[in-house]
Amino acid sequence: MASDFEATRRLFHLPDGVIYLDGNSLGPMPVAARARVDSCVADEWGEMLITGWNKAGWMEMPARLGDRIGRLIGAAPGSVVLGDTLSIKVYQALASALELRPDRKVILSDTGNFPSDLYIADGLVRSLGGGRELRTVAPEAVEAAIGPDLAVLMLTEVDYRTGRKHDMARLIAKAHAAGALVVWDLAHSAGAVEVDLAGADTDFAVGCSYKYLNSGPGGPAFIYVAPRLQSQVRPALSGWLGHEAPFAFDLDYRPGQGIERMRVGTPPVIQMAALDASLDIWDMVTMADVRARSIELTEAFIRGVEAACPALTLASPRDPAQRGSQVSFRHKEGYAIMQALIAKGVIGDFRAPDILRFGFTPLYTTMADVTGAVRVLKEIMDGALWDREEYRRRARVT
Amino acid sequence: MASDFEATRRLFHLPDGVIYLDGNSLGPMPVAARARVDSCVADEWGEMLITGWNKAGWMEMPARLGDRIGRLIGAAPGSVVLGDTLSIKVYQALASALELRPDRKVILSDTGNFPSDLYIADGLVRSLGGGRELRTVAPEAVEAAIGPDLAVLMLTEVDYRTGRKHDMARLIAKAHAAGALVVWDLAHSAGAVEVDLAGADTDFAVGCSYKYLNSGPGGPAFIYVAPRLQSQVRPALSGWLGHEAPFAFDLDYRPGQGIERMRVGTPPVIQMAALDASLDIWDMVTMADVRARSIELTEAFIRGVEAACPALTLASPRDPAQRGSQVSFRHKEGYAIMQALIAKGVIGDFRAPDILRFGFTPLYTTMADVTGAVRVLKEIMDGALWDREEYRRRARVT
Numbered sequence: 001m002a003s004d005f006e007a008t009r010r011l012f013h014l015p016d017g018v019i020y021l022d023g024n025s026l027g028p029m030p031v032a033a034r035a036r037v038d039s040c041v042a043d044e045w046g047e048m049l050i051t052g053w054n055k056a057g058w059m060e061m062p063a064r065l066g067d068r069i070g071r072l073i074g075a076a077p078g079s080v081v082l083g084d085t086l087s088i089k090v091y092q093a094l095a096s097a098l099e100l101r102p103d104r105k106v107i108l109s110d111t112g113n114f115p116s117d118l119y120i121a122d123g124l125v126r127s128l129g130g131g132r133e134l135r136t137v138a139p140e141a142v143e144a145a146i147g148p149d150l151a152v153l154m155l156t157e158v159d160y161r162t163g164r165k166h167d168m169a170r171l172i173a174k175a176h177a178a179g180a181l182v183v184w185d186l187a188h189s190a191g192a193v194e195v196d197l198a199g200a201d202t203d204f205a206v207g208c209s210y211k212y213l214n215s216g217p218g219g220p221a222f223i224y225v226a227p228r229l230q231s232q233v234r235p236a237l238s239g240w241l242g243h244e245a246p247f248a249f250d251l252d253y254r255p256g257q258g259i260e261r262m263r264v265g266t267p268p269v270i271q272m273a274a275l276d277a278s279l280d281i282w283d284m285v286t287m288a289d290v291r292a293r294s295i296e297l298t299e300a301f302i303r304g305v306e307a308a309c310p311a312l313t314l315a316s317p318r319d320p321a322q323r324g325s326q327v328s329f330r331h332k333e334g335y336a337i338m339q340a341l342i343a344k345g346v347i348g349d350f351r352a353p354d355i356l357r358f359g360f361t362p363l364y365t366t367m368a369d370v371t372g373a374v375r376v377l378k379e380i381m382d383g384a385l386w387d388r389e390e391y392r393r394r395a396r397v398t
Numbered sequence: 399m400a401s402d403f404e405a406t407r408r409l410f411h412l413p414d415g416v417i418y419l420d421g422n423s424l425g426p427m428p429v430a431a432r433a434r435v436d437s438c439v440a441d442e443w444g445e446m447l448i449t450g451w452n453k454a455g456w457m458e459m460p461a462r463l464g465d466r467i468g469r470l471i472g473a474a475p476g477s478v479v480l481g482d483t484l485s486i487k488v489y490q491a492l493a494s495a496l497e498l499r500p501d502r503k504v505i506l507s508d509t510g511n512f513p514s515d516l517y518i519a520d521g522l523v524r525s526l527g528g529g530r531e532l533r534t535v536a537p538e539a540v541e542a543a544i545g546p547d548l549a550v551l552m553l554t555e556v557d558y559r560t561g562r563k564h565d566m567a568r569l570i571a572k573a574h575a576a577g578a579l580v581v582w583d584l585a586h587s588a589g590a591v592e593v594d595l596a597g598a599d600t601d602f603a604v605g606c607s608y609k610y611l612n613s614g615p616g617g618p619a620f621i622y623v624a625p626r627l628q629s630q631v632r633p634a635l636s637g638w639l640g641h642e643a644p645f646a647f648d649l650d651y652r653p654g655q656g657i658e659r660m661r662v663g664t665p666p667v668i669q670m671a672a673l674d675a676s677l678d679i680w681d682m683v684t685m686a687d688v689r690a691r692s693i694e695l696t697e698a699f700i701r702g703v704e705a706a707c708p709a710l711t712l713a714s715p716r717d718p719a720q721r722g723s724q725v726s727f728r729h730k731e732g733y734a735i736m737q738a739l740i741a742k743g744v745i746g747d748f749r750a751p752d753i754l755r756f757g758f759t760p761l762y763t764t765m766a767d768v769t770g771a772v773r774v775l776k777e778i779m780d781g782a783l784w785d786r787e788e789y790r791r792r793a794r795v796t
Contacts, residue, residue: 013440015444015445015447020447022447025448026443026447026448026450026451028443028444028447029439033439034436034439034440034444037436038432038436038439041427041432041435041672042411042427045424045614045615046427047413049413049416049418049424049426049745050420050424050747051740052424052615053424058616084482084663085482085663086663086664087635087637087638088486088635088637088662088663091635095525099525111649114638115638115641115647116637116638116641116663118651119636119638119641119651120635122636122650123632123634123636123651126632127525128525128526129528161647210664216439216668217664217668218664218665218667218668234521236521237485237518238517238520238521239483239485239486239514240485240512240514240517243513243514248750249749250513251513251516251534253516253520253521265483265484265485265514266483266484266606266608266615266616268616269614269615269616270435270615270672271616271668271669272616347448349448
């Protein structure tokens with residue numbers, strides 16, 4: 001099929017006068033999500049009450065929606081399940097991977113990883129003790145640091161600040177050759193770039209649904225476990241919905257079949273209803289088309305900003321093949337500049353210490369958004385509008 | 399204030415022709431929840447986009463709603479926070495408690511505990527190793543099993559099957575005298591019975607919001623940490639929103655202030671909106687009134703069923719002081735009987751192997767519901783309606 005991005009844009013609610021370039025932080029509302037959520041609340045919860053778990057299919061949603069996301073990341077049906085938050089899923093994946101490599105002690109990650117992943121890993125190795133260690137190197141030093149002592153390589157594919165993109169397939173092959181397992185965080189990959197989890201022989205992956213996948217604030221995370229590993233994994237957070245027979249209420253834990261064992265507690269049904277509506281839009285496109293369009297948009301933005309705003313320094317890789325679906329620029333007054341942009345209806349975000357971050361999401365970002373954002377950014381930079389008291393004040397209080 | 403339960407009932411949507419006695423599994427929809435959720439989706443997510451985290455107060459919801467629940471369980475402001483699922487919160491509480499008693503190895507629980515709590519504890523001691531042990535005794539043997547080797551006493555106050563209620567204050571005093579810490583699961587207590595966490599000197603407590611607190615399917619859990627312990631706790635699941643400065647994106651974890659450190663990942667905003675609406679109803683009542691009314695309802699139900707249905711055996715304690723807000727009866731054909739009840743509009747639930755479970759929730763359960771449920775149950779038992787093919791078939795497939 002040919003993806004029709006004019007059609008998909010009409011399926012999102014975007015407030016008047018706003019150019020939204022922060023869908024890599026929180027995606028906008030699919031128009032249909034509103035009615036879908038309302039129906040989940042009123043028709044399902046309201047009318048079916050407890051019977052909704054069966055009648056409305058709530059119990060199967062984590063696996064059903066997992067498969068829908070699976071299509072976007074190269075995962076076979078039955079290898080992705082929803083639940084919890086990304087941090088919890090990182091913990092599960094990492095703890096499960098460590099247990100599959102009991103004789104090795106080292107988790108390797110990089111300083112470009114999202115800090116929460118590092119916090120979770122650090123907490124895990126401290127709890128487990130036994131000489132386990134989280135080793136963190138610069139992103140460009142990861143490949144050389146893969147050695148025979150490595151238990152798990154844990155990386156985020158796309159750097160949340162700069163958009164720098166790791167070569168997943170290459171690093172997975174290197175890690176596997178060293179006898180290690182891999183855990184990939186796809187927070188800025190799922191729905192943003194082409195991911196081929198099965199093709200790259202990935203062991204574990206995790207991601208969130210509220211960024212490019214547009215599930216709304218606090219939508220659940222997902223976890224992928226390679227089919228070849230599923231039966232070997234003993235889930236670290238062994239909750240009742242990951243049990244082989246949750247409603248037998250046995251006193252002993254027996255892991256469920258396949259990916260189901262990575263479930264923990266009661267899933268967030270109302271949040272999942274919003275995601276379900278969003279995934280209907282994703283069904284209209286291919287990731288190859290999304291990626292191609294994303295590159296057109298980011299290339300145009302970089303060209304535009306570099307021509308119009310020489311005071312801003314590109315923080316993202318110039319080669320689109322090494323970049324995710326965002327573009328970042330540095331400026332020492334980045335926070336105040338972003339406040340001024342937001343005040344003029346161009347919403348990106350700021351990441352300390354000096355990064356202005358802009359996400360490009362082909363489902364609803366147009367070339368007109370790109371040129372509009374460049375024009376407003378030029379106005380602000382030319383007039384040093386960010387230096388006005390109102391933005392400096394905002395910058396101080398945050 | 400005097401609690402007006404006729405007024406509170408009008409604030410819930412209950413389908414026509416239904417007597418709902420399963421609010422201890424999933425509470426019904428507060429009428430206002432529908433509009434509140436819709437506003438969260440359309441006015442907040444839809445219009446504010448990423449700025450909702452500040453403008454709509456999403457970021458503060460876990461602590462703000464935690465305080466609202468705190469009032470119902472005897473917890474001071476700043477000692478309860480929402481997030482994740484109950485299983486995850488059990489893990490956090492238990493792991494944190496174990497770390498505060500590094501020289502002790504035993505977690506004590508009972509066979510009446512909800513199995514997921516035992517699965518989580520079992521998974522934790524297996525991960526940690528070091529001779530740690532989950533010891534499980536019969537509920538009535540707990541007090542005698544508390545000894546000087548005990549690290550943590552982990553119990554659910556109200557048994558999910560029978561409604562049998564532990565004497566929290568007494569067991570806490572005994573555990574503390576032995577030098578142990580306590581973790582209480584309030585899944586069937588919060589909004590059901592009077593709980594005085596601070597008065598009983600509880601260390602940790604956890605609970606869920608979708609039962610008596612009516613937050614809807616998959617609503618978030620909560621965790622309580624005694625103020626005297628908060629600064630000593632190193633959270634086991636150290637996620638970014640439990641960090642002292644989440645948006646500094648430091649590479650090293652520093653636990654946040656007070657109860658905030660028990661947060662992990664991005665909270666489920668849409669689910670919390672439903673809970674917020676429900677808590678408005680809870681603000682209209684006192685737990686003393688709720689408890690008194692609950693006892694009236696459960697006593698009337700027991701009297702009615704015992705007079706009308708001699709084939710059913712009471713599984714709950716007869717003394718209301720030793721019982722939560724549910725009543726359970728045993729029958730070997732319990733599953734088919736419950737199917738017949740549900741088909742006639744009386745919704746309770748079944749818990750293997752032979753328990754018919756009925757929850758009484760004064761916010762919306764009336765004395766007419768009690769007499770109506772008894773009448774239908776008598777019809778079914780007198781006519782052996784549960785022996786009809788349709789119910790036997792349903793019983794086989796589940």
